[in-house]
Structures are given as structure tokens and as C-alpha cells.
Amino acid sequence: MKRKRRAVVIGAGVIGATSAEMLLRTGFDVTVIDAEAEPAQGASRANAGQLCYPFAMALGNPGFLRGLPRSLLDPESGVGVSPLTVMRHWAWLAAFLRNCTEARYNRNSERLLTLAKISMSAHAALLKRYDLKFDARQTGKLWLAPTDAALQSAIRHLPLRRHAGFEVEALDVGECLKVAPQLGQSKYAFAGGIYAPESPVGDCRAFTSNLIKEMQAQGVKVEFGVKASHVETSGEQVTGVRTDNGVIPADVVVLANGLAAPQLLPRRHRPAIAPLRGVSVTLPCDPSALNVSITDPKRAVAICRLGHRLRVTGGAEFAPSGAPSRRAVRRIMDVARAWMPDAADYDTVENQAWCGVRPTTVDSLPSISQAGAEGLYVNAGHGSLGWTLAAGSAEILRRQIMNADGAGRAAFDTGPNP
Numbered sequence: 001m002k003r004k005r006r007a008v009v010i011g012a013g014v015i016g017a018t019s020a021e022m023l024l025r026t027g028f029d030v031t032v033i034d035a036e037a038e039p040a041q042g043a044s045r046a047n048a049g050q051l052c053y054p055f056a057m058a059l060g061n062p063g064f065l066r067g068l069p070r071s072l073l074d075p076e077s078g079v080g081v082s083p084l085t086v087m088r089h090w091a092w093l094a095a096f097l098r099n100c101t102e103a104r105y106n107r108n109s110e111r112l113l114t115l116a117k118i119s120m121s122a123h124a125a126l127l128k129r130y131d132l133k134f135d136a137r138q139t140g141k142l143w144l145a146p147t148d149a150a151l152q153s154a155i156r157h158l159p160l161r162r163h164a165g166f167e168v169e170a171l172d173v174g175e176c177l178k179v180a181p182q183l184g185q186s187k188y189a190f191a192g193g194i195y196a197p198e199s200p201v202g203d204c205r206a207f208t209s210n211l212i213k214e215m216q217a218q219g220v221k222v223e224f225g226v227k228a229s230h231v232e233t234s235g236e237q238v239t240g241v242r243t244d245n246g247v248i249p250a251d252v253v254v255l256a257n258g259l260a261a262p263q264l265l266p267r268r269h270r271p272a273i274a275p276l277r278g279v280s281v282t283l284p285c286d287p288s289a290l291n292v293s294i295t296d297p298k299r300a301v302a303i304c305r306l307g308h309r310l311r312v313t314g315g316a317e318f319a320p321s322g323a324p325s326r327r328a329v330r331r332i333m334d335v336a337r338a339w340m341p342d343a344a345d346y347d348t349v350e351n352q353a354w355c356g357v358r359p360t361t362v363d364s365l366p367s368i369s370q371a372g373a374e375g376l377y378v379n380a381g382h383g384s385l386g387w388t389l390a391a392g393s394a395e396i397l398r399r400q401i402m403n404a405d406g407a408g409r410a411a412f413d414t415g416p417n418p
């Protein structure tokens with residue numbers, strides 16, 4: 001009897017879990033390894049929880065660039081840079097700036113929205129195969145425009161989203177209040193919003209952990225506390241993964257280890273991925289606290305309810321991970337309190353603060369491609385959209401592995417280091 005092909009997935013975050021599920025479904029004998037002791041301990045741990053398909057747009061755009069100096073000087077904006085990170089990733093920064101033109105923004109956003117559409121159906125299909133509990137809720141997302149100019153600029157980009165097949169609408173202040181009556185108590189003024197009903201929420205960590213448990217029950221081997229140090233090859237073919245626990249043989253290796261993926265790739269195949277740090281805080285709340293999820297772009301804060309918990313997330317610092325700074329946590333709590341004073345008990349000692357980094361590429365497109373040796377694939381660099389794009393990225397990867405002729409390779413390949 002022909003032996004099953006063996007696949008090793010490096011990384012047990014949401015991208016590794018969905019990649020592994022795809023490989024299992026495709027008939028591989030799958031092993032997942034992660035350096036941490038549990039799944040979803042990296043960026044997938046306590047993110048903003050938004051499956052924001054219609055909002056899968058590129059980070060770099062002319063407006064972002066124009067507003068950057070002001071944001072950097074404004075302590076309320078949550079935007080910051082670490083000089084060390086700038087020095088380490090100067091080539092990334094230069095390439096990112098080149099992606100801030102209107103033309104590149106439109107092209108990158110179109111491709112992200114296409115992937116988001118694939119992801120929306122792939123996620124729904126996955127939920128038919130597994131009964132996963134992750135505080136999922138079919139809710140909408142409301143993006144709050146701080147000024148008329150911001151609203152008009154967002155309205156100009158609605159056709160891109162509609163062209164991709166998403167339902168999105170511009171709302172005036174009164175209509176926003178109908179969608180989120182809690183904003184009636186807000187201390188902040190706003191000019192209106194962009195609302196998308198097809199934007200559910202869910203706990204990414206619970207999804208990842210439960211999916212991994214389900215796969216273990218189906219025979220997937222999962223090894224925690226095991227760090228990959230090298231991808232082994234023979235000639236042009238992948239043969240396994242060297243770890244601090246020995247070599248695991250493999251016919252296919254998927255690097256789903258986020259920010260660390262480039263370290264395991266030959267230089268010419270390394271995607272440029274840089275850290276964009278954010279923090280979150282999770283507070284107990286009443287289920288009536290909030291229905292839609294809310295994004296305040298001016299202060300870079302997102303608020304959503306996951307079951308009995310309010311998740312407030314924010315900040316965009318070009319900096320590596322670390323402990324959540326008190327100042328950053330206080331800032332996002334203050335912003336949430338100002339928007340919705342009664343949504344949660346903001347003074348509770350039960351709050352859980354977290355700091356994570358978005359593994360960000362220069363054009364916001366994840367790197368999903370064959371990378372060097374035959375059988376070696378990367379699925380990393382999902383930036384601020386990894387939860388949203390996870391199921392679709394696994395589907396793109398499936399098409400590439402199935403074709404194995406490189407035909408799909410350019411689909412979401414962000415290319416080597418600039």
C-alpha cells in the first residue's frame with residue numbers, strides 16, 4: 001500500500017491550524033509543531049476578534065501617509081515607532097512607502113478583498129465540518145468616521161468593496177445610532193460611518209485551540225514546546241524539519257509561523273514581514289452591552305463583544321512584541337469608556353491585558369506561495385487580517401499544493417525582501 005504523504009506545519013496559530021485542517025482534508029498525514037506550550041499564543045491569542053471581510057483593505061494609502069506625521073505626534077492616536085525597529089526594517093519601510101500610492105492601494109485592496117471573499121465561504125464551510133465553540137456571532141461592523149472628509153474618503157472606496165461582492169453602506173450619525181444605540185452616550189463626536197452586515201466576530205484563540213483538538217481526535221499529531229530551527233532538503237525536495245527535539249520527516253512543510261517565517265527560508269525566498277504592535281484588554285460585560293463591532297480609526301481602537309466579554313483592542317506601533325504597556329492599555333480603556341461608558345465595568349480588576357504583533361507585509365498581502373525547495377510552502381504575513389483571511393489562505397495554499405506546478409504561485413505572493 002502506498003504510504004500517505006507527510007506534512008509538517010510549523011506554527012499553531014490560526015494560520016497553522018487552518019493550514020493543517022486543509023492538509024488533513026486533502027489526505028496528508030499531518031504533524032503540527034509550535035515552540036509554545038499551547039496553541040494560539042502569538043498574534044492569534046487576543047486579537048480584535050473581527051472577521052471583517054468587507055474591510056480587508058491595504059494599510060498603505062495616501063491618506064495614511066499624509067496623516068502619519070500628525071498621528072506620530074498625537075499621543076491619543078496609538079500610532080508609534082521604535083527607532084530600533086526602523087533601523088532593522090528600513091528596507092521594509094521603504095517598500096511600504098512605495099505601496100502608499102492610490103494605484104497600489106486600490107490594487108492591493110482588490111486582491112485582499114478577493115481573498116476575503118474566498119475566506120468568507122471557506123470559513124463557513126469549515127464550520128459545517130466542525131462544531132466549534134468560539135463565541136461566534138453574526139454581527140455587523142461599524143467603522144466610525146471622525147470627520148466629514150474621512151467619511152467622504154471612505155465613501156469613495158465603497159465601489160471597491162461592492163465590486164468584490166460585499167454589502168456596505170454609508171450611514172449618517174442618526175443611522176449609526178440605530179445600529180449601535182450605545183453610541184448615544186459617546187463623548188466623542190463623529191460624522192457618520194461605514195456599516196457592513198457581513199462582518200461577524202469570534203474568539204480567534206478559542207477557534208484555533210478547538211480546531212486543533214478536533215484535528216487531534218482525527219489523528220493529527222501536535223507537538224508543543226518544539227521549535228523548528230531548519231527545513232531539511234535533499235536536492236530540490238523538502239525532506240523534513242529539524243527541531244530541538246530531532247528531525248521530523250516530511251514531504252510537504254508549511255511555514256505558518258507568522259513573523260518568524262522568513263528566518264526559516266533561503267534569503268531569496270524570504271517575504272518581508274515586520275511587526276506592528278497592538279494591545280488588547282478583555283473585560284467582563286453584559287450580553288446586552290454591544291451588538292455590532294465598532295472601529296474608531298482616529299484613535300486606532302476596535303471594540304467588540306465576545307459572549308460575556310468586551311474586547312477592546314488598539315494601537316499600531318512599528319515595534320516588536322513585549323509586555324502590554326500600562327499607558328497603552330489605559331489609553332484604549334479610556335477610548336472605549338468615552339465611546340460607551342456603560343458597556344462594561346472598566347474599573348474591574350478582572351481585565352486581561354495582552355500585547356501582540358501583527359506580522360505585516362509591505363503591501364498588506366499575505367505571502368502564500370511555494371518557497372524554494374519542492375514541497376516547501378509559506379503561509380504567513382497576514383498583518384491585521386489573519387483571523388479574517390485564515391480559511392481563505394488555507395484554500396489558496398490547497399490550490400497551490402494540488403497544482404504543485406507553481407501555477408497559483410503569484411496569487412498572493414508578496415515576493416522576496418525589497
Ligand SMILES: Cc1cc2nc3c(=O)[nH]c(=O)nc-3n(C[C@H](O)[C@H](O)[C@H](O)COP(=O)(O)OP(=O)(O)OC[C@H]3O[C@@H](n4cnc5c(N)ncnc54)[C@H](O)[C@@H]3O)c2cc1C
Nearest residue numbers: 011013015035042043044048050228258278385386387388
Ligand atoms: C492587536 C491585534 C489585533 C488584531 N485584530 C484582528 C482582527 O480583528 N481581525 C483579524 O482578522 N486579524 C486581527 N489581527 C491579526 C491576526 O491576529 C494575525 O494576523 C494572525 O493571528 C496571525 O496568525 P499566525 O498564525 O500567522 O501567527 P501567530 O498566531 O503568531 O502564530 C505563529 C505561531 O508560530 C509559532 N512559531 C514561531 N516560530 C516558530 C518556530 N521556529 N518553531 C515552532 N513554532 C514557531 C509561534 O509560537 C506562534 O504560535 C490582530 C492582531 C493584533 C496584534
